[in-house]
Amino acid sequence: MRPALRLLPLPLCIAFSLGATAQAQEWDWDREPPEDWRLCPLEDAVPVFPDAPQPVGTSADRQQQPTDIDGDSVSGVRDEVINFDGNVTLRRGDQFLATDNLDYNEETGHYVADGSVRYQDSGMRIVAERLRGNPDQDMHEIENVQYQLIERRGNGRADRAEMVGDLGSMYGSTYSTCPPEDRHWELRARQIDVDTESGWGTARGASLRLGRFPLLYMPYFRFPVDDRRKTGLLYPGIDYSGRNGFDYRQPIYLNLAPNYDMTLEPRIMTDRGFMLGTEARYLSRRGGAELYFEYLPSDDITARERQEEIDLGIPEENRREEDRGMFQFSGSHRFNRTWQARGNLNWISDPRYLEDMSSSLTAGSPISIVSTAGLYGRGRYWEAGLMADYNQLADYTLSERNLPYNRLPRLFGSWEQPFRPWLVAGLDVDLTRFAATDDQRYGGSRFDAKPYVSFPLEGAAWFVRPTLAWRSTAYQLDERLAQSLALEGAEPDRSPTRNQPIASVDAGLFFDRDTVFRGDRYLHTLEPRLFYLNSPYRNQDNLPLFDTRALTFSWGQLFRDNRFSGGDRQADANQMTVALTTRLIRESDGLEKLSASIGQIRYFDDSRVGLNPKAPPVESGESSWVAEAAYAINDRWTLNAGYQWDPKIRRDDLISVRSRYLIGDDGIANLGYRYRRELLEQVDFSFLYPLSPAWSLVGRYYYSLKDSSLLESIAGVQWDSCCVTVRLVGRRYVRNRIGEMNDAIQLEVELKGLGSLGANTEDRLRRAILGYYRDDLYLVPPSDLRGDPVQIDPIQ
Template sequence: MRPSLRLLPLPLCIALSLAAQVRAQDREMPEDWSLCPVTDIVPAFEDAQTGVSTADRATQHTDIEGDTLTGTDKHPVFEGNVALRRGDQFLGADKLTFDSEQQRYVAEGSIRYQDAGLRLVAERAEGDQARDEHRIETVRYQLLSRRGNGGADLITLHGTEGSLHGSTYSTCDPSERLWELRAERIDIDTAEGMGVARNATLRVGRIPVLYVPWFMFPVDDRRRTGLLYPSISNSGRNGFDWRQPIYLNLAPHYDATLEPRWMSKRGLQLGGEFRYLLPGGRGTFHGAWLPDDELAVRGRAEEIALGIPPENRRRDNRGSFGFSGYQNVGAQWQARASLNWISDPRWIEDASGSAAGNALFALSSDLGLYGRGRHWEAALMADHWQLADYTLSEAFLPFARLPRGYVRWDRPLGRWLEVGMQAEAVRFSHEVLSGGSRLDIKPYLSLPLEGASWYLRPTLAWRHTTYQLDADLAASLGGDRSPSRSLPITTVDAGVFFDRQTRLDGVPFLHTLEPRLFYLRVPYRDQNGLPLFDTRPLTFGWSQLFRDNRYSGPDRQTDANQLTVALTSRLIRETDGREKLAASIGQIHYFDDSRVTVPGERPVERGKSAWIADLGYAPTDRWTIGAAYYWDPKFRREDLASIRARYLIGEEGIVNLAYRYRRDLLKQVDFSFLYPVSPNWSLVGRYYYSLLDNKPLEAIAGVQWESCCLAVRLVGRRYVRDRIGELNNSIQLEIELKGLGSAGPDTEQVLRRAILGYHRDDLHLVPLPEIRSGDPREPDPIP
């Protein structure tokens, strides 16, 4: 029988309440449920509908069917395979009695309910739809929208309020209940979106590890003021370290997080973050304040012994402040800002938990208005630098650009010509050194000739740079306050693509051969009277083979009569486009000496540059080998050598090995791994060692145990904590209850940074090296 009745919806949206008994903390990486059994805690119902949208649930009719229909029109009784369907909602029972006058119903025997987010079974359900009161007995449920299951002895509902008596929740399989949250009673108000649990106990195995007599929690995705998960750790520098974030839901378009932090060896620090969201823009303010830092007092004698000047020492009252954000201004313009301030040059070193904090010698701040169109881009901006390395003085800081404006424009002229221009105007200032202004203009004309397998791009440019210098700076450069330089720049870039089909072990590959020539001709101009504001020699590398200037800025334009000869060959698997081999080699032939230099730089002599060779090879889909090698035939020496190898173990494991050498600067080995001993146990480690300094930069050893719903990580770590090379030791223990949260420091993020491929998705996220003005003592990093 299949009568169709217009009934008030049965309020079995208890799924929302059950699903929200516990909210997992925000995670950058998704939970890993790969070890969980592929079974349903509550088996699927064969007679339940699937694939129905939940969007229009409230407007749909409720269809009721059963084997028999007795009673009267006002008191129908359905028996035998009773099924109620409305949208994605399904309710099944052996018997359903409905009183249309009193609006009461009783469902008995094998009660089954399912919707898009929940599946549950119960023994009995009854309710009064007029009063919107309902009672469900002996419930067992499984969440479908995310992992979670549990039960309740009794559920009562009254309007938007409900109570769960004797409820449980876990993400573990019932056959292996590694953890479970139990509550004597949970009261829920879906209108307010909040719940209150009473006498709640968290059990790990059969052992109760946490008892809370009362706590409030959200039952939906609305943001609310409250406590976030704390972070607890211990280290030799900070001592016992407790961070307790407090979230403040101030308005739909802005919020804040306070983070008091207690460090037993340093004191109480107050940190915070304020976020806002506007149409077309957003921004974040963040800061921290640590008054009377005991580390400053404790380390003062050491700073004096090291000869650190007073202005670079730790302040007693310390902190930092920052802002980052953007705002769209029309369709083609955007305002962006990144502002940062620190109380003293040692703040970043002391606040950082790794050697990465020691690599930053200056902190930058910038703001500007940026625009981009089809054939142009432009900006008006300003930047400033603050010292973050106590071993340097402010004289080492880059010049601030207050302000800087630039425009880049290019446009095709018909089919064969392209015209463009790059222009920049800057005012440079410095806390110690004298500054000035610079205008740099570089128009060009190019002839882009190309076919399906070749290209030829001759380009003629003219570079004009003029200055207006402060008196002191002009006097140190010869007295001319308005020096200038003009010169033509000619380049010819040509290449050919050859390819053929070949087979290796029966697998089809595309084999390419890509020779390339790049000719550069720039006449000599005496530039000794020009200042050096933001210009330094670029580290010699593959990209420099095809640049028209070997300097990072326009204060120096190299003179050149040179030809780059390069060759690249690739093997590309045709079935999936995977690159099995990529080999490149190149060299610059200098036909004349290059006379333009900066102080301390060796002139480029006529002859040949170092050979640059780069190799990437994948013997199998699990092995990847890469190498780079720079050999200078003039001095018969290697300037750079690096080799890196990676092996993938199963679906999760990985081994990385790298060796890096740069003449007179570094010589390092880096070994890291994630080795799965079994599906549950794995070993992790890293050994990053400087052969020049004869000491480790970072050493990590740890063990992980992971199941479907529980993970434990124990990690020991030894790492360089400051610029003078002192080592810090730490032991970190993290216990993660999947779907609930974790206790202890975030060891997963430490391992993710130290072991490339700790998460397989990270293998394609390795950033390209960035070229920018930086520490004058250090070269650009090795790719």
């Protein structure tokens, strides 16, 4: 029958339009945890229709599907009015329409469906009082509508809806993701006009209500009604801190083209001034880029705290600028399957910028920000690159002399290939020009090559891997640097070299047995390991220190062929590492119940190479004992510990203890203690404690015992319901390296399925409380800095 073909699409076009306001958000570039609907009862505004058949196909297949019409009786005159009475149903593909009676005038094209109108497809269900219109004129009207979305949360109602072609209007409409009898929040609108061809809707007299109270009123606004990105306002950010005062941000999204866009973010800080941030993003088949720039003219804090900077003796070049800003660019381009270019460029107006603008939960700002750009390639047995980097000071308590050398440029490559099961050859090569950011240090160029050959011999329960390597390093130094490095009475050498052989043997055994522990069956392993290293002494006192530091002694250091990073020092060695690891692995599910390792290096000779001529050697004898252990006390409680003990002075070098306890289905408590002799002693406690399914407490206490000072404290409360989450968090944290503190109080109201109002406290808590989401238990907390690599789906 002809009217059914034009009638069925009507409800979806109109009723879904208000729910689509929730689509007016930014691109989701980072994967976020899914919204939690566990507190929502299984209550639909429109119950399931028991007589509706299973849908066939999708909405895209409707035009090709036939329409079937059934009813208790059919009457009327052909070419005039046809009446379907009693249990009238129309079916087409995924669509189903039922009503008590349907009248269709074939002469005028008018139809009327009266009594218990019900509609369902793969996306939603609708009940209405009356449906009428004219398919020839593409005009339809539906009265007293209730709808329930199926593909995602959402329901609501409307007094009346009209549609003429691609234009539709809805009057007295509502939308919410809450159950119909428990409306914690609801969108209401006096009138909504929808243009399905352009994908835009216009709301008049719209309001957002929290419970019974109106929270926001908008006399007029536009919003998208489909998945197409649209220019418009994004959700604002509201914050308050002792440094910025009242802080309001209003992002404005500009959809410029299918593969690039821009977001403007005007920001008002009552104690600082007006700031404008701009983010632009670009995507192509071979890569993408993201650019961010923010500008704060005449920052009030500059004048307000200028005298304090002078009193503290801060050098003029490290003080705040009047006009302040930041620039960041991150992008990549893939040329083919082997080669790609990547860049990450950063700039700040002054060294105090990150400290003043960040609300980070990390203690202090980084020493520097680094800009990098390069060309990188990778094959089956090799990888190579040509890159450059530049450091800019970001800590006003330091000078540019503390910055690492810039690499302008660096050419590097690695190759490793097996020729036989027992023969592997490789080569690591690096050619770098080093230049300092400041003009008080001098640089040079370095060529570093390390060819090696390995003879791996392995069995099911053992391995032996002898390796022979030759490290050859040559420099071309600036004249003044060569003069400063010259030994007393010697001529400056602008082209010093180092050639040093390195030999090592790594060997281990694997023993295992079946055992029973507390009623469970386990695989118990015992894994002894020996690592012998020999490299003769070469005097390297006349070599510069461009990128080389002493590595922190740890478990991994027991099996390295060098105790220095970078290429400026190669340690001499005649030493043996003895180590032992044992594990308990539960056979039922593979859980590692226990893992414990202990090891030590035995130095047969003094290791004389140091970072400078006056550095004391590593004396022959025993190194510190290194021990690590992890124990799953039960399925909720785990304990990790690390310990280093120096037998020469009979003192602890390092103590690290971390404990995690899972509380119920959502809660977690973390307790950590870290001690490193003469450097730090800290305790860190964080938790999420559920008081009930709806209420929970969050907190963190991070304290330096060595300095008797607080590093960070967080206290907050969360309330969660079916469709609303409220977080109120107070924070006090160190904002720079000299220990100055900042206070902030943040409130966030998350309307599930719509968006959030206020500060983004959720991300802050994820960074502070490892395991804030259970899926994050084994992940590194998300970055607190912009400029991460662009991650967007490629254009098809």
